[in-house]
Amino acid sequence: xxxxxxxxxxxxxxxxxxxxxxxxxxxxxxxxxxxxxxxxxxxxx
Amino acid sequence: xxxxxxxxxxxxxxxxxxxxxxxxxxxxxxxxxxxxxxxxxxxxxxxxxxxxxxxxxxxxxxxxxxxxxxxxxxxxxxxxxxxxxxxxxxxxxxxxxxxxxxxxxxxxxxxxxxxxxxxxxxxxxxxxxxxxxxxxxxxxxxxxxxxxxxxxxxxxxxxxxxxxxxxxxxxxxxxxxxxxxxxxxxxxxxxxxxxxxxxxxxxxxxxxxxxxxxxxxxxxxxxxxxxxxxxxxxxxxxxxxxxxxxxxxxxxxxxxxxxxxxxxxxxxxxxxxxxxxxxxxxxxxxxxxxxxxxxxxxxxxxxxxxxxxxxxxxxxxxxxxxxxxxxxxxxxxxxxxxxxxxxxxxxxxxxxxxxxxxxxxxxxxxxxxxxxxxxxxxxxxxxxxxxxxxxxxxxxxxxxxxxxxxxxxxxxxxxxxxxxxxxxxxxxxxxxxxxxxxxxxxxxxxxxxxxxxx
Numbered sequence: 238x239x240x241x242x243x244x245x246x247x248x249x250x251x252x253x254x255x256x257x258x259x260x261x262x263x264x265x266x267x268x269x270x271x272x273x274x275x276x277x278x279x280x281x282x
Numbered sequence: 283x284x285x286x287x288x289x290x291x292x293x294x295x296x297x298x299x300x301x302x303x304x305x306x307x308x309x310x311x312x313x314x315x316x317x318x319x320x321x322x323x324x325x326x327x328x329x330x331x332x333x334x335x336x337x338x339x340x341x342x343x344x345x346x347x348x349x350x351x352x353x354x355x356x357x358x359x360x361x362x363x364x365x366x367x368x369x370x371x372x373x374x375x376x377x378x379x380x381x382x383x384x385x386x387x388x389x390x391x392x393x394x395x396x397x398x399x400x401x402x403x404x405x406x407x408x409x410x411x412x413x414x415x416x417x418x419x420x421x422x423x424x425x426x427x428x429x430x431x432x433x434x435x436x437x438x439x440x441x442x443x444x445x446x447x448x449x450x451x452x453x454x455x456x457x458x459x460x461x462x463x464x465x466x467x468x469x470x471x472x473x474x475x476x477x478x479x480x481x482x483x484x485x486x487x488x489x490x491x492x493x494x495x496x497x498x499x500x501x502x503x504x505x506x507x508x509x510x511x512x513x514x515x516x517x518x519x520x521x522x523x524x525x526x527x528x529x530x531x532x533x534x535x536x537x538x539x540x541x542x543x544x545x546x547x548x549x550x551x552x553x554x555x556x557x558x559x560x561x562x563x564x565x566x567x568x569x570x571x572x573x574x575x576x577x578x579x580x581x582x583x584x585x586x587x588x589x590x591x592x593x594x595x596x597x598x599x600x601x602x603x604x605x606x607x608x609x610x611x612x613x614x615x616x617x618x619x620x621x622x623x624x625x626x627x628x629x630x631x632x633x634x635x636x637x638x639x640x641x642x643x644x645x646x647x648x649x650x651x652x653x654x655x656x657x658x659x660x661x662x663x664x665x666x667x668x669x670x671x672x673x674x675x676x677x678x679x680x681x682x683x684x685x686x687x688x689x690x691x692x693x694x695x696x697x698x699x700x701x702x703x704x705x706x707x708x709x710x711x712x713x714x715x716x717x718x719x720x721x722x723x724x725x726x727x728x729x730x731x732x733x734x735x736x
Contacts, residue, residue, distance in 0.1 A: 248297075248298030248299075248300075249298060249299055249300030249303060253300075253303065254300055254302050254303055257303055257306035257307070257493070258302075258306050260306065260310070261306045261309040261310050261313060261445070264313065264452050265309070265313060265445070265448045265451075265452065267452065268448055268449075268450075268451030268452035268453075268455070269448070269451060269579065269582075271451065271454075271455045272451045272575045272578060272579055273575075273579065275571060275572055275575040276572045276573075276575035276576040276579060277572060278568045278569050278571065278572035279565075279569045279570075279572030279573050279575075279576060279628065280572070281569075281572075
């Protein structure tokens with residue numbers, strides 16, 4: 238689980254933490270991949 | 283009396299709360315407001331809002347539209363400075379919600395301005411109201427994260443501020459896709475896209491604002507102990523925001539941020555034109571757009587990388603690296619141009635851009651080291667006026683010097699050489715300012731008997 242080292246005594250469910258990270262991670266990943274595809278034009282000479 | 287829905291007292295975390303739920307909330311806000319860096323995708327469609335297929339009489343000029351983004355960035359700095367103190371009293375939920383209202387409302391008002399073709403309404407909506415949403419949204423998560431992550435302040439704020447860099451990567455393709463959907467025979471689709479984005483960002487930021495929790499007083503992560511011998515610049519005391527702005531350290535960090543941002547922002551705005559002019563015939567517009575995309579990736583990655591590294595090596599050495607390495611790289615850029623090496627040219631700027639982003643992301647942790655964590659949001663807000671100043675200084679320096687050199691007959695490919703040298707000088711100034719930072723004198727610390735009044 239993310240952060241389990243310092244949160245071993247904490248009770249927030251792991252799936253909630255995973256869901257929160259996915260909610261922001263998915264659009265960010267999409268944006269990064271789109272930008273990588275755009276950036277590849279620099280090397281496609 | 284019961285606490286209101288938005289009150290600070292309402293969001294004290296219960297026992298068992300996982301602090302790793304806070305960074306996604308912070309990222310949610312920063313990913314939303316990071317759209318600002320992608321505003322340029324609207325410039326061309328807005329310049330033919332009347333003519334639709336091409337500019338017609340009465341259509342806005344690109345120079346007029348440039349003011350929308352500039353005004354938003356100026357309002358970002360000003361609102362962060364003005365409302366930073368209020369944020370510390372109100373708490374992140376209330377300020378995050380107000381930021382959501384301003385940012386979403388800014389898009390709404392901007393959409394009305396576009397639909398009725400009134401530039402002043404677009405300026406007031408996106409520029410002023412949206413700019414206030416940017417400022418409040420930018421500083422809202424910072425102090426909360428620092429309180430939750432006293433052991434990894436840099437990493438925590440780096441994660442959030444990375445979102446500001448990443449927001450444009452989502453907004454640019456999303457806006458282009460939405461405009462394509464909404465465009466028709468009588469509309470370029472910008473007003474409708476504004477409405478859709480405003481609604482989306484309002485919902486995302488509201489969810490994020492309501493997800494914030496504050497640690498109970500005295501909370502420490504399990505297993506965390508303060509360093510027996512803390513770093514020289516790290517204080518365990520608190521400096522009030524009104525006292526912090528009386529210290530030389532505040533102004534030295536203002537110069538540090540301003541120089542670092544000026545050097546990076548000037549290059550960012552000219553990156554596409556610069557690479558095409560330096561490597562004429564080798565780099566076309568599509569490859570140049572790829573270069574800009576690559577720079578945004580490094581800008582975003584640098585925010586997390588450098589801020590996390592600063593937890594290990596300290597803030598002052600991190601900025602010393604930014605300025606020393608940046609100075610060498612700026613001086614190396616003309617050489618790579620003369621060598622005709624695209625790879626070396628791109629590599630230099632990629633590393634420079636990591637340090638541009640890193641400068642933004644590491645500054646809140648530097649402030650909390652010097653002034654304590656209690657008022658860091660408010661102090662950070664006031665320091666962001668350095669960003670507003672750099673937002674004007676950077677592009678003006680780069681554009682003015684380039685135009686001046688070209689008017690004196692310097693070939694376009696070499697017109698950037700003096701600019702690069704000037705950027706290196708700015709970084710040298712930043713290096714000296716950073717070197718002069720010393721621990722804050724104890725006379726500025728908040729005493730126990732003053733805490734109530736604060």
